[in-house]
Amino acid sequence: MIAMVVLGIAITITTSTILHIAQQGDDTKVSNYGYMLTKEKLMEYTRDGAPSRSVGTYEDTQEREGIRYTREAEVTTEQTVIVTTTWAVNGRKDSVVLRGRLRGSPCPDIGNNSPPESLTVYHGVAGDSHFTLEDGESADDSVRFFVAEGDSLSQNTRLATLVGHDPDIEEGDRLSFHLDDTEGDNAFFRITRDELYPAQPLDTGEYTLFIEVRDCFDETLTAEMTILVEQEFSFSITVPDVSIHEHYPDTSPYYDTFAYADPDSREVVQAELTGGSIAFSDLDTIELIEDGGGIFAITDEGLVYIQEGREKDLDYDTGTQNYTLRVTAEYDETNTASAFFTVSLKDVNEPPTGGTLSNVRVPKIPVGTGFTPSVGILRAEDPDRDESHTFEITSGSNVEITNDSILRFIGSDDESPESVTIEVTDRHNVDSDTFLGTVFTETVTVNLKRKDHSWFRNTDNVPVFNDNFEWASAELGDLVRHGERIYEVVNTDGAAWGQISSANFEKRFDVPEESE
Structure with a gap:
């Protein structure tokens, strides 16, 4: 062996190692690493603020590239430490020895020393996750790390920061x-001051550690934890586009080209996870961050549903027809995924259920006037909101339909029918993206009754339209006189006082020169 002094620290290195250092071969790298481990341990004992050490020998081992390094730190009664690291290469043993003086002060004078009571392990990306263990306890969850496929976890990776708790700390006890x-898989790890690192690159797998917390008087606490090294992965979440229609199920061929949810159950669509071999139960969070104004929500198992009580907000006829929603998921704090999907509302066309006239009285017609009064405005009854309709007379003489929905009488006094049969056809926008179903035609019968205008033979009896005209009692088909003309009331909504407006009146004929 050859003894050396480097930076005031006594060093002893074997002759064979010196030769290899000169050759700068592979063994040189091994020797350099052995020296680094030895110096690291010596500095741990001799640095400013280092904890006090009891007299004795402390040993640990590390492994790197298949070579096992054994470190032995001997604390003497003279408050010095001798650190020896040994290893073997190709059957040849080598070693490095460093000596230094302990800088930690002697143990404090504590009358009744208590052992360490707990260990807190801080971990996570920002070190903001932690758990605390008492003597003999084991952590419930593993501390997890991810590596790319084929890689290992670097020995420079800080795995955790250790904090011990001792009731004698305030009296100067040190941990x-x-x-x-x-013990366990301890040989794969090292502790530098209060930080836990791999002693060598770690392959994927589960590693069990038994960490000892020691105070100045060699009272100890031992706690168990697990390091889990997993292959890094990315995952994605997908949600199929889906449509909801008013009636489910249905046999119409229109429905075969869509995926439909059952609106009665409030369940809409199931999200899917791909990649990473994880389940919904593994996710930290899953939520809809764009939820259609609160109409939709998602369960922890990825089922998108309609919030209770919000079914009424789905307007299949005239409201929002397409909701673009966004789901996000997070796994293990560092892995996130999101997806957009569309929920479409499909309006199923329903047939008209009946028809009505706004006024169902047919007036008698003054002779020779050519007057064709309106009987009323046709309206269809339909469960679809804002539906449009067309009307066609199939039975009933001396009547016609003008302006799409105004029924007029075109006969003489004695020719007014008692009823009219009309076919009502609903909407025509069968190519609409929001429309499902066929066009319906329904037959309805409208009963008529006569409005007696026989007194109208003398036009002097026709009410005069002026500021005193009583709109509240006016009905469709009523006649009024304004100047030398006779008008028919065709609309009583929004009538203007004192004005003959085309929105409310239609001219029928001029007042005859001679009245009976």
Whole structure:
């Protein structure tokens, strides 16, 4: 062996190692690493603020590239430490020895020393996750790390920061952390001051550690934890586009081209996870961050549903027809995924259920006037909101439909029918993206009754339209006189006082020169 002094620290290195250092071969790298481990341990004992050490020998081992390094730190009664690291290469043993003086002060004078009571392990990306263990306890969850496929976890990766708790700390007791290489998988790890690192690159797998917390008087606490190294992955979440229609199920061929949810159950669509071999129960969070104004929500198992009580907000006829929603999921704090999907509302066309006239009285017609009064405005009854309709007379003489929905009488006094049969056809926008179903035609019968205008033979009896005209009692088909003309009331909504407006009146004929 050859003794050396480097930076005031006594060093002893074997002759064979010196030769290999000169050759700069592979063994040189091994020797350099052995020296680094030895210096690291010596500095741990001799640095400013280092905890006090009891007299004795402390040993640990590390492994790198298949070579096992054994470190032995001997604390003497003279408050010095001798650190020896040994290893073997190709059957040849080598070693590095460093000596230094302990800088930690002697143990404090504590009348009744208590052992360490707990260990807190801080971990996570920002070190903001932690758990605390008492003597003999084991952590419930593993501390997890991810590596790319084919890679290992670097030995420079800080795995955790250790914090010990001791009731005698305020009296000057000091704590240190140790790994016994004979316990569990401790040989794969090292502790520098209060930080836990791999002693060598770690392959994927589960590693069990037994960490010892030691106070100045060699009272100890031992706690168990697990390091889990997993292959890094990315995952994605997908949600199929889906449509909801008013009636489910249905046999119409229109429905075969869509995927439909059952609106009665409030369940809409199931999200899917791909990649990473994880389940919904593994996710930290899953939520809809764009939820259609609160109409939709998602369960922890990825089922998108309609919030209770919000079914009424789905307007299949005239409201929002397409909702673009966004789901996000997070796994293990560092892995996130999101997806957009569309929920479409499909309006199923329903047939008209009946028809009505706004006024169902047919007036008698003054002779020779050519007057064709309106009987009323046709309206269809339909469960679809804002539906449009067309009307066609199939039975009933001396009537016609003008302006799409105004029924007029075109006969003489004695020719007014008692009823009219009309076919009502609903909407025509069968190509609409929001429309499902066929066009319906329904036959309805409208009963008519006569409005007696026989007194109208003398036009002087026709009410005069002026500021005193009583709109509240006016009905469709009523006649009024304004100047030398007779008008028919065709609309009583929004009528303007004192004005003959085309929105409310239609001219029928001029007042005859001679009235009976």
